[in-house]
Structure formats: C-alpha cells, structure tokens
Amino acid sequence: MKFKSFFFFFLTSVSFAYINVYPLSFDQRIDSMGGVKDFILTNTTNKVMKYQINILKNDDINDMTSWTEIYPRTLTLKPGAKGEIKMYTRAPKGTILGEYSTILNIKELEVPKERKNKKKSVNIFTNLKIKLYGYVGKLDSSISLKNIKVFKGKNLSNINLNGVLKNESLRRVNLEIVLADSNEKNSILISETKLKKGEEIDLSNLKVFKDSRDEDQNYSKLNYIYIYEKGVGKFLKREKIGS
Numbered sequence: 001m002k003f004k005s006f007f008f009f010f011l012t013s014v015s016f017a018y019i020n021v022y023p024l025s026f027d028q029r030i031d032s033m034g035g036v037k038d039f040i041l042t043n044t045t046n047k048v049m050k051y052q053i054n055i056l057k058n059d060d061i062n063d064m065t066s067w068t069e070i071y072p073r074t075l076t077l078k079p080g081a082k083g084e085i086k087m088y089t090r091a092p093k094g095t096i097l098g099e100y101s102t103i104l105n106i107k108e109l110e111v112p113k114e115r116k117n118k119k120k121s122v123n124i125f126t127n128l129k130i131k132l133y134g135y136v137g138k139l140d141s142s143i144s145l146k147n148i149k150v151f152k153g154k155n156l157s158n159i160n161l162n163g164v165l166k167n168e169s170l171r172r173v174n175l176e177i178v179l180a181d182s183n184e185k186n187s188i189l190i191s192e193t194k195l196k197k198g199e200e201i202d203l204s205n206l207k208v209f210k211d212s213r214d215e216d217q218n219y220s221k222l223n224y225i226y227i228y229e230k231g232v233g234k235f236l237k238r239e240k241i242g243s
Contacts (some may be wrong), residue, residue: 034090
C-alpha cells in the first residue's frame with residue numbers, strides 16, 4: 001500500500017527557524033547485532049547552516065545512551081541540501097528484556113561569515129531534542145480493539161472513529177489505521193497514533209486525515225479497519241465495521 005508521508009516541523013518563537021528531520025523514531029531491537037537507523041536532516045533555510053549532533057542521557061532508568069553511537073557529529077548544509085545521520089545502538093550481552101531510551105540532540109547554528117577586523121559570532125537557532133526508544137528481546141507488537149465503530153459519510157471529511165484501542169505490547173508501538181475492503185484492493189490511510197506500553201486511547205480523540213481523502217473513492221465498500229505497525233508494515237488487526 002502506498003501512503004502519504006507526514007513530516008513534522010519544529011518552530012522556535014525566538015529565532016523563527018526550525019529543524020526538518022525524519023523519521024522521528026528509532027524503535028529498533030538493540031540486542032544481538034544491534035539496531036541501526038538513518039535520519040535525514042534538511043536545511044530549509046536560505047542560509048548555510050551547521051548542525052551539532054549529540055546523544056544525551058535522560059532520566060529513564062533504562063537508558064541506552066552509553067551503548068549508542070551517532071555519526072557524523074557535525075553537518076554543514078547549504079540551503080535546501082540534505083544530510084544523513086546514522087544511529088547505531090547495541091545492548092551488552094545479558095541486558096534485561098525491556099524498552100530503553102536515549103535523546104537525539106540537534107543544534108542548528110548559522111555559519112559565521114568572514115569579516116575583516118571583527119570577531120566571528122555564532123548564532124544558535126533551534127535546539128531540538130528527540131527522545132528515541134529501542135528494545136531488548138523479542139517483544140512482539142500486539143494490540144486490542146473494543147467497541148469499534150466507524151461512521152462514514154460521502155467522503156473522508158465525514159468519517160468518525162469510535163472505540164478503544166490498547167497497546168498490549170511490552171514496548172511502545174507506532175500504528176497506522178487503514179480503511180479498506182475485504183481484500184485490501186481499495187484502501188486509504190485515515191489515521192496514525194503512537195502508544196506507550198499498556199496505553200489505551202479513545203479512537204474518537206484521533207485526528208482523521210482530512211487532507212488525504214480521495215473524492216472518487218467508494219467508501220460504501222470499505223467495511224474493514226486494518227491496523228499496521230508503522231515503519232515495518234506488520235499487520236496487527238482487522239475488524240469488520242459493517243456498511
């Protein structure tokens with residue numbers, strides 16, 4: 001299935017600058033051979049920018065910072081250019097099963113211009129911190145659905161979700177919710193969510209993607225809800241919702 005990509009932008013009221021980085025999650029198994037993920041950083045300004053990249057400890061008991069490597073530590077990007085950040089984490093042998101975390105820290109700096117008889121000054125713009133998670137052990141993703149109902153109109157702007165969605169996994173999961181027919185020949189991504197271990201949410205509080213609707217889609221034939229683990233495409237749940 002082809003879904004639209006959604007990018008997240010971070011804006012500071014002081015500098016009016018933001019950091020464009022994707023994805024915003026790690027979510028890899030970090031024992032055995034370890035987990036690797038690439039992040040794409042884009043300079044969306046009209047200036048040459050330098051980025052300082054670090055991994056920071058956090059207050060969680062299960063901290064994986066000391067097992068984590070990041071490369072490169074600095075990037076200099078021209079306006080519109082992209083750069084790749086690679087993160088690798090490997091837990092020591094014998095680490096207790098469970099979820100672990102660290103913080104990816106990216107500082108955006110404007111590259112100072114050369115000026116005669118004047119000192120260089122560095123302006124710090126956005127200082128972004130993203131909490132990232134990995135896990136030790138075969139912690140399979142699992143969810144449950146209760147009292148699921150979907151109210152459909154003529155197009156996606158009239159769709160409302162109801163029911164309770166719970167993460168039954170021993171780790172957090174990123175989920176995609178898809179409205180489809182019985183064989184998934186026709187489908188549309190209607191929402192996404194991220195749930196912590198044991199967390200449950202009321203589906204009526206989820207945002208439905210109004211801007212991804214297809215006006216020519218025949219919604220009367222889309223009578224199933226499919227839920228997938230985002231990023232890996234793993235099928236987790238299918239529920240018939242009626243006509």
